[in-house]
Amino acid sequence: MRWLRFAIGLLIALTLHSLLDSFYPNALAFFDPYIILAIYYSMGGNVLGAIIAGVTAGLVQDAFSGAIFGLHAFSLTVCAYIVAYINSRLVLRGTLAFGACLAGAILVNELVIYILVNILLKQRIEMFEQGMLVKTIFTTLFGMLVYQLLTLFLREEPVDATKRSGGW
Amino acid sequence: MAAEVIPRRPTLLLIVVLSVLFILMSLSSRTRYIGETRTLAERSVMTVFSPVPKVVNLIGGTASDMYHGYLDMRRAVNENLQLNRKVATLTAENLKLRQTESDLRRIRGLLGYSEQISMQTSLGHAVMLDTSGRFKSLIIDRGSDDGVTVNDAIVNANGLIGRVILTTKDMAKIQLVTDANCSVGSLIERTRRQGVLRGDGTNAAALHDIPTLADVKPGDRVLTAGIDGIYPKGIPIGAVVKADQGPNLFKNITVRPSVDFGTIEEVIIIHTRKIPDPVVRYAP
Numbered sequence: 355m356r357w358l359r360f361a362i363g364l365l366i367a368l369t370l371h372s373l374l375d376s377f378y379p380n381a382l383a384f385f386d387p388y389i390i391l392a393i394y395y396s397m398g399g400n401v402l403g404a405i406i407a408g409v410t411a412g413l414v415q416d417a418f419s420g421a422i423f424g425l426h427a428f429s430l431t432v433c434a435y436i437v438a439y440i441n442s443r444l445v446l447r448g449t450l451a452f453g454a455c456l457a458g459a460i461l462v463n464e465l466v467i468y469i470l471v472n473i474l475l476k477q478r479i480e481m482f483e484q485g486m487l488v489k490t491i492f493t494t495l496f497g498m499l500v501y502q503l504l505t506l507f508l509r510e511e512p513v514d515a516t517k518r519s520g521g522w
Numbered sequence: 523m524a525a526e527v528i529p530r531r532p533t534l535l536l537i538v539v540l541s542v543l544f545i546l547m548s549l550s551s552r553t554r555y556i557g558e559t560r561t562l563a564e565r566s567v568m569t570v571f572s573p574v575p576k577v578v579n580l581i582g583g584t585a586s587d588m589y590h591g592y593l594d595m596r597r598a599v600n601e602n603l604q605l606n607r608k609v610a611t612l613t614a615e616n617l618k619l620r621q622t623e624s625d626l627r628r629i630r631g632l633l634g635y636s637e638q639i640s641m642q643t644s645l646g647h648a649v650m651l652d653t654s655g656r657f658k659s660l661i662i663d664r665g666s667d668d669g670v671t672v673n674d675a676i677v678n679a680n681g682l683i684g685r686v687i688l689t690t691k692d693m694a695k696i697q698l699v700t701d702a703n704c705s706v707g708s709l710i711e712r713t714r715r716q717g718v719l720r721g722d723g724t725n726a727a728a729l730h731d732i733p734t735l736a737d738v739k740p741g742d743r744v745l746t747a748g749i750d751g752i753y754p755k756g757i758p759i760g761a762v763v764k765a766d767q768g769p770n771l772f773k774n775i776t777v778r779p780s781v782d783f784g785t786i787e788e789v790i791i792i793h794t795r796k797i798p799d800p801v802v803r804y805a806p
Contacts, residue, residue, distance in 0.1 A: 416567075
């Protein structure tokens, strides 16, 4: 069931990616649906699940963007691992906690990408700080909205639905 | 056994995964410089997930086309509405111009004709026309205030219409030549034979007092003779359509008026010189 949810989430993220790419190409610089998915599944505290979610979502994102293949997979895996690790130690529940984790993860994600691009391509990312700030704000707000909607419609804490035994 | 080990050592798993990803990235970044921009792994992921962007593009493209089609349709409807309004305005304007042109042509004809008349003339407009009964009459918008008097001759560019039989300050009543009580001193233009033209109460007139021996043929033009003290000489009245031998000494001649009374709009009023009453009533 959780695999199915993740697959549906991934398809939705890819659909959003395609839609924005088609109609508002610049919007993808300020909004990242894949990280919402990866962090959502990392909030359950399942480290292994978080790594798989990060790798899968990242590879799909890399395949359909102009980045080096594996770049987002790497950064998302790092973020997902950190969030899952924290959640395996602490009990973080609710929209605000999810928002805080997501915002932190986005910052880490952007920093990792920045470093990797510097190392592998010897390039600097233009307007990195501004882009990171805007992406953090928009993606966090959208992620919190999604989390709130899921809480309403799933009749249980979404994070718990990704944490049951037998998953991943 | 391995499945149980891996979750207990997540950091090790993370390091392995990240190392693999780093190698993948290195390969990918290197292939960018030798022409082949997509690695096998990248192509595989793309192949698996490619239906999603395709479907999204298809749906998005269709929705966009529909939306733009709708916008274009709305624009076309508005444009059509504006064009229809414009067509209506231009049609009205065109009709007005045509009417003006027609009026101008008619009035030019009238003025040209009135210049040929040596007497004083003025222009009037028909306001009422009655040609349905036995008494054929026309009312014009000029009266005694405009100098119109009884027995003034009324013509238009086609010929004689009739004479004034009644005036008010601003209107005058005209007896048409087709009225049964109207008589006009006339002559046949070709032979100069004189007679009296009387309306027959329909839309034609009869030429009386032409002897059976006179030379009259259908098509002969009939003019005013200028001998009745009302109508000036030489105004066209009409053309002979029938000239039969009568039962007595005179011919039965039917004349079709040259004026189409159903189309009268403007008229020329000829202020004729009236014969004084003592002269008319003088009896030696």
